[in-house]
Amino acid sequence: MDIRIDDLSGADTRALIAHHHAQMHAQTPAESVHALDIDALRDPGITVWSAWLDGRVAGVAALTQLDAERGELKSFRTADEYLGRGVARALLRRIIADARGRGLTSLWLETGSDDGFVPARALYASEGFVECGPFGGYIDDPLSTFMTRAL
Template identity: 55%
Template sequence: MPDRLASVGEDSPVRPDVVVLLAEHLADMYATSPAESVHALDPAALAGPGITFVTARDATGTLLGCGALTTLGPGHGELKSMRTAAGARGRGVATAVLEHLLALAAQRGCARVSLETGTEDYFAAARRLYARHGFVECPPFGAYVLDPHSVFLTREVRPPG
């Protein structure tokens, strides 16, 4: 974990600084993809049952990034709302959040974790991050359908220990 990243842990998606970061996330999603292809969740949805929301913060408590894990079904988790604050990009925040969520999925007995992200150039860094962490393309899962603006990724998760 980068030295300026003090912690990644469960948090509330309705905290004021998180709401601002998620509003930026949603605005970028709608600016980049057609509305019907935007699958990002708002803070209220991320606070719903069955979703674990986490943030990365530095030693002063400044929000650096966030992400969420939800359960699709027995043994299958989905990553949602991965976002790094603009001033924290390139510092390993997304990797720290992703690794935390994958460990959490393993602890919860998930055998597989999947996600949806965009196909546009805007999402290239995210796709590279997921590929570096073993995600591969897969067919749509859960309630998703084929969409030229979405790519679906998945990877196996190993139990802890």
């Protein structure tokens, strides 16, 4: 698997992010969707990685630095045809390594709380994330699960 920083200029990566954004809006009321679209992910404070298998984009994930010590995981998505092949775990581990390299001391995330997000929450928990309350600008929302991990 080739994991690299992505400038979001490629059609395949943009299509996967657009699919992710559309799926989040199809599953969740708009006020509870925190997925970032392409324009938001192009913010210079956000780093996006893409994972590639067999010359095809297999997944994407992003990290935004909240402050000097904390980072937030954003826009994790594995392409449907690559589910169960370790793509999300590989991306997560790459981001954790990068965050440590930046000197961050913790990572934070928001994900869905319904059954469709069980695999995501299980992945994060298996990599040391624990549930917590809202952080940053988030508010308590029954459709959100917040998690954090010390680095």
